[in-house]
Amino acid sequence: GIQVEQSPPDLILQEGANSTLRCNFSDSVNNLQWFHQNPWGQLINLFYIPSGTKQNGRLSATTVATERYSLLYISSSQTTDSGVYFCAVHYSTGNQFYFGTGTSLTVIP
Amino acid sequence: DAGVIQSPRHEVTEMGQEVTLRCKPISGHNSLFWYRQTMMRGLELLIYFNNNVPIDDSGMPEDRFSAKMPNASFSTLKIQPSEPRDSAVYFCASTGQVWNEQFFGPGTRLTVL
Numbered sequence: 001g002i003q004v005e006q007s008p009p010d011l012i013l014q015e016g017a018n019s020t021l022r023c024n025f026s027d028s029v030n031n032l033q034w035f036h037q038n039p040w041g042q043l044i045n046l047f048y049i050p051s052g053t054k055q056n057g058r059l060s061a062t063t064v065a066t067e068r069y070s071l072l073y074i075s076s077s078q079t080t081d082s083g084v085y086f087c088a089v090h091y092s093t094g095n096q097f098y099f100g101t102g103t104s105l106t107v108i109p
Numbered sequence: 110d111a112g113v114i115q116s117p118r119h120e121v122t123e124m125g126q127e128v129t130l131r132c133k134p135i136s137g138h139n140s141l142f143w144y145r146q147t148m149m150r151g152l153e154l155l156i157y158f159n160n161n162v163p164i165d166d167s168g169m170p171e172d173r174f175s176a177k178m179p180n181a182s183f184s185t186l187k188i189q190p191s192e193p194r195d196s197a198v199y200f201c202a203s204t205g206q207v208w209n210e211q212f213f214g215p216g217t218r219l220t221v222l
Contacts, residue, residue, distance in 0.1 A: 031208050041198060043213040086152070090208045095165055097142070097211065099152040 006087055006100035013077050013107050021072040021103045023087030031090035031097070032063050034072050038083045046072070046085075077107045113214035115201050121220045127189040130217045133182055134203030142211065143176055143186050144200040152200070158184065159207050191221045 005024040013019055025032070034046040047054050047061040049070065054061055058077075063070040074081055084102040091098070114133040122128055134141045142157040156166040158178045166176070173192070178184040188195055198218050202211045 031210070033210060035213075041218070042215055043200065045210065045212060048210040088152075088211070096154045096157070096168070097208075101151055 003091075003098040004087055004089055004100040006085075006103050008103060009101065010104045011106070013105065015077060015079060015107055015109050017077050018073070018075045019077060019105070021074070021085050021105075023070040023072070023089075023100055025068050025070075025087075025089045025091075025098075027068070028092045029065065029089045030092050032070055033088045034061055034070070035086045035088065036081075036083050037086060037102070043086070074105075077105075079107045079109055081105060082107050113201055113203050113212055115214035115217050117217060118215060119218050119220075121222065122191055123222050124192055125190045127187065128191045128195075128219060128221075130186040130199050130201075130219070132184045132186070132201030132214060134184070134201070135212055136182070138203035138205050138212075139181075140204045140207040141178060141184050142202040142204075143184070144202065146198045146200060146216070155186070157207070164207075191219075193221045195219060196221050
């Protein structure tokens with residue numbers, strides 16, 4: 001079955017717009033990470049956030065573990081934000097990381 | 110810290126040849142993971158090591174794939190013989206403790222002709 005769901009699958013934004021990406025998971029987690037895969041294929045760590053809220057510049061993330069979802073907020077988007085955003089989780093009872101299918105973001109000038 | 114280092118960055122080979130991918134984890138990290146990324150299947154965990162010991166290799170697609178970690182600073186993923194369907198980007202990642210924050214290397218783009 002599907003372990004991690006991300007939405008939306010695709011997103012096109014005008015530069016300067018804000019967006020919210022969602023990650024749903026199906027059980028309790030002890031690790032949740034958000035990654036940005038840039039157009040060159042590199043996977044860049046954004047947040048390690050099994051619970052709570054964190055902010056880093058224009059990006060912030062919130063994980064509500066009891067309701068089994070996490071949100072990634074991008075404010076004042078820039079063309080360099082383009083790429084694919086992945087959510088990855090480790091379930092408390094599992095022995096691997098599960099990656100979502102990603103949200104493909106395109107920011108146009 | 111230099112981060113996770115992978116080599117080569119690109120590999121083009123012919124079907125039937127042996128391919129060896131290399132990874133150096135972040136110094137002090139105890140766990141190392143090998144992933145494969147394709148358009149069709151996304152990111153798949155192939156195998157992971159904890160303290161140089163293979164813990165779970167259930168993601169290794171078949172016997173043509175093997176991985177070793179002879180010491181804390183080096184791991185290899187070998188495909189012998191390679192096939193066109195093995196074409197993918199192979200990532201290595203490491204963590205301080207096994208299920209903590211993962212850090213990925215730049216990946217090796219493998220093309221098997």
